[in-house]
Amino acid sequence: MSLIVQKFGGSSVANAERVMNVARIVTDTYKAGNEVVVVVSAQGDTTDDLIAKAQEINPKAKNREIDQLLAAGEQISISLLAMAIESLGFPVISLLGWQAGFNTNSVYGSARIKNIKPNRLQAELARHNIVVVAGFQGINRYDDLTTLGRGGSDTSAVAIAAALHADKCQIFTDVEGVYTADPRKVENARKLKEITYDEMLELATLGAQVLNNRSVEMAKKYSVELEVLSSLNPIPGTIVKEVA
Template sequence: MALIVKKFGGSSVATTAKIMAVAERVLREKAPDDKIVLVVSAMGDTTDELLDLAGQISPHPNSREMDMLLATGEQVSVALLAMAFQQLGSVSVSLTGPQAGVMTNSVYSKARILDVKPDRIKSELAKGRIVIVAGFQGLSPEGDITTLGRGGSDTTAVAIAGALRADSCEIFTDVDGVYSADPRVVKAARRMKEITHNEMLEMARLGAVVMQPRSVEMGKHYGVPIHVRSTFTQEAGTIIREEYTMQEREFIIRGVTHDTNVAKIAILGVPDRPGIAHKIFSALANAAIDVDMIVQSIRNSDQHINDIVFTIAKADLAKAKGLAEQATKDMGVLRVVVEDNVAKVSVVGAGMYGSPGIAATMFGALAEAGINIEVISTSEISISCLIQADQVKDAVNAIHSRFFQG
């Protein structure tokens, strides 16, 4: 007997025919004694239709009421999926997020799960029922309905799996696993059998879009293995877990990621005095602008002048430039230069810490492809290079080829 949580996204339940197909697949893959909890998103375009209705009423709808509105999307799909199981002769029951004990904070539209109280789920499982939980939603301490924001149904599934100490948490999605690079960019990209939570988190942070970081963090927190699989094929997929179970890893580098939603700001000619970086980055932090790579380099040590270069999301560029100029305007800074025609390529691998040649190999691959590196940053499990945006495809292929086909 296994206790398995399975999550199906909006495209998997977009029509009543697809909802029937999900029920059929779950029953086909279920061992007789398995206990199954399903977490389901809203049907296909439902959320967009609800957003459109709200937009007809108000350009800036109240976020509490927006959550009240949007939560109906999953409630519809769980009820229909429960009917589908019953039509196939199985016993099932649907639960809203609040009914399933998904407790969140009160930050409407991007609430965080604080706790899952799985009593109701457990009692329904004990009755032999397949339990179908509305993803993406929970209950605030005030008793209001909240939604979790992007990737919320994944997070619901992982949190429930953690609270139930489930044997596995399967995320059914429109890709069939985690690849060594984006398969649309790198033809030879390989599907990974296993990857660690930390590697997946770093890959998500650096541009991989398979899983939202929140759900992977949740998996790490609860020690839940997350099995990423395709709704539309029978492929084995990728298991995201704490540690590798396979004796030997094929590759130290687990993924090459890229991110083109990045812009660069260079503050040139900053006087080399304490507190200046603090002033600049405090101003950005107060405006809730996420700064990614930061490099300070010495322009001229005799004149005590530095350059500070950092990257941010493209959408924040204009605001960040204004703040940087204001923060440095009395410092005799020469210039604030911005560039949004840049991209970041990264390699991720938990084993790279003990492998000193990784950075050299990455830089060599880029050099050989004639690609100039503008900024470099590293973490314990990743190395990132900022390059020109029009070279990103070449860069990812060159790096991937060196690490995975070399």
């Protein structure tokens, strides 16, 4: 039995059809005899829509209140995905960031993870539940909700994989892996079978949006092997590891 962490971005859960598609990917992994923790982002453009709503009400709102608002996006995603998995007949529970043990500093809007207390995650896995966790969020020492900034769900997934010593961390996105250039803009871009942490970090820092650079830094620090693959096309993706 392997422990697998799977992360799905906003485009992967953008509507009901895609939520059900993710539910099937997750349950297929579970049926294969694995323990599964799923990290989910807010649906589609939800985060941008919530930011726009805040701007309408108060363009100078405090970052604390912005975080209170933005955390709702992931809460919607995890509950809908849990309902989808439940409809397929599998045991599942959804957890917010703080319920999953994410403790952060108090830099609202761009918080850093200080530690994860994985007790609840481990307890739910012991009950044979699929665990669906809200990415991008945690709680600080004042018991306030915090968000991790853009790409924070990638960081959440890697942090969980490190804390639980997972066998694999899969980052599902709308492309089929890491390419030599953006395949949506460059016709002859080539998909890479493997890439090193340092190479991926350089690409991410230069603007490649496949992986968040903080998540790559954390994966390198804790030797979490990543696989970047498509949620829409079930083919092998790109492995990100120490030596390629």
